[in-house]
Amino acid sequence: MMKQEDKYNSYEDEIDLFEFWDGLVQEKVTILITIIASLLMALIFLLLSDDVYEASAKVQVQQVQQVQQVQQVQLQKGEEAKPYVSIEPASKTAELLSGISKANLNEVKKVDGVLIVTSQGINKTQLVKNVENTIGLIKERHAKIFTALSSSGVKSVLPTEMIGNVTVTDQPVKPKKALILAVAGVLGLMLGVFIALIRRAVKNRHQKELVKA
Numbered sequence: 342m343m344k345q346e347d348k349y350n351s352y353e354d355e356i357d358l359f360e361f362w363d364g365l366v367q368e369k370v371t372i373l374i375t376i377i378a379s380l381l382m383a384l385i386f387l388l389l390s391d392d393v394y395e396a397s398a399k400v401q402v403q404q405v406q407q408v409q410q411v412q413q414v415q416l417q418k419g420e421e422a423k424p425y426v427s428i429e430p431a432s433k434t435a436e437l438l439s440g441i442s443k444a445n446l447n448e449v450k451k452v453d454g455v456l457i458v459t460s461q462g463i464n465k466t467q468l469v470k471n472v473e474n475t476i477g478l479i480k481e482r483h484a485k486i487f488t489a490l491s492s493s494g495v496k497s498v499l500p501t502e503m504i505g506n507v508t509v510t511d512q513p514v515k516p517k518k519a520l521i522l523a524v525a526g527v528l529g530l531m532l533g534v535f536i537a538l539i540r541r542a543v544k545n546r547h548q549k550e551l552v553k554a
Contacts, residue, residue: 434446
């Protein structure tokens with residue numbers, strides 16, 4: 342059986358909850374103004390921000406015939422002998438050229454020996470040039486490596502080449518307008534509630550001081 346004191350505390354909690362909601366309702370104008378102000382700031386930011394597009398292309402890393410001696414060693418170790426291998430791991434190419442290329446390089450994880458080259462900016466023509474120039478750097482590097490290895494009997498099976506064409510996004514990839522507006526609305530609501538609670542607390546304190554006086 343619930344004690345009388347527990348009933349009283351539960352009743353007080355319910356009253357506090359209703360007072361909390363009533364306070365927010367009374368301060369609805371403050372909350373609404375805060376949300377609108379937050380959304381307006383987000384809109385101004387979006388209007389002042391440039392649309393950013395992305396150009397991208399996939400590059401097949403040069404494939405070479407594995408040296409027979411290496412295949413024999415792999416078989417002796419119980420490993421799978423691969424007749425064809427990339428002239429250089431795609432991840433290593435991306436790591437070494439990322440610092441000097443105008444585009445970003447990343448290894449395609451699910452496809453062996455394939456790089457994806459991307460460039461972001463506001464000028465679509467320049468983005469395509471950045472990707473094409475970076476692909477040129479990749480080809481030059483792999484050509485030098487192949488020249489150095491050709492003396493050991495390594496033969497080329499597939500050259501380093503672009504798969505398809507350079508593609509450019511029709512829609513901007515940045516800024517993400519819907520996401521920014523949604524976050525601004527949520528933050529405006531949270532800030533509005535916070536301000537409303539402070540205003541209610543100040544009003545209640547002022548009323549208590551008047552009653553005591």
